Amino acid sequence: MLKPFPVHSETGLGFITMLRSVLRPGVILGGRRTPLNPHGRTICLSGREKAGTLAFSLRKFTQTRGSGVMIFRQLFDRDSCTYTYLLADPDTKEAVLVDPVIELAERDAKLVDQMGLNLIYVMNTHMHADHITGTGLLKKLVPSCQSVISKESGAMADVHVEHGEVVKFGEQELEVRQTPGHTNGCVTYVCHGEKFALTGDALLVRGCGRTDFQEGSAETLYESVHSQILSLPDDFALYPAHDYVGHTVTSVAEEKEFNPRLTKSKEEFIDLMNNLGLAYPRKIDISLPANKVCGLYNLP
16 A cells, blocks of 8 residues: 655645646556547548637636545646646545656655655656656655556556556546557557546647657558547647647647648648658657666666
8 A cells, every 4th residue: 555645734735735627537557448540530620619619628726625626737847848747636645747857856756745645656658759757766756656658668667558548546547548650659648537638749739749760650640649639529638748839738629720730631741740850859869768767777
């Protein structure tokens, strides 16, 4: 039985629930849900009333304890423009961290401690090339937690997840959806109860992950995003692993209408992605070897 972190007396239990009313259900590894359909796709919105359709999921803050609402925090790394997500069950205090960055692992562990949470999983949406994951260091800072990554990533972890499995923490659930194309091991974590998904690099706000290295495939990415992310209901909020211009969240409806890449035909998308002419990733040569072993390899 994992023990929760002590709650500091000066903050008290009330501090835990400065949170968004977001998710209800959580994950049991091994459960199966959505079939992987790489040929499915959605139709872009056209001529709809945008105000109702696109104004989606701004979550309400609540001070209520034990309300069954998911604790949701979006954290940011300025250097790699990476978002890290802290999600927790307000009743059991079980928590997960998604896409941590090694330089900010102590920040994340401190926040977990201050909020009186019991970190059980540190998770990645894929094996990153632009930063070293904080997973391994967090396992040292919080020895009770386990690392999670997709089986297809080829990276080491305590738990390897596959398409359709469910990650559970307290009463909360995240469905694992395989969304390859940026890398073979990309997954999107979907919370059906609170209508949002953590899309990693597969889908960004008005963009998508590059497909020119690390097993990338423009055709695969197009099929993945349309069949596994844009097939969700229009009002689902989408939270990416990165943003470079200041966006924090989008929605299924918005990306179906406004994403300049993914609203194109598959053929146009493939041609566009194959001719981006992007620079070689700045940190890939140090990030990939480390991320294959939970972020703990040849570190300074």
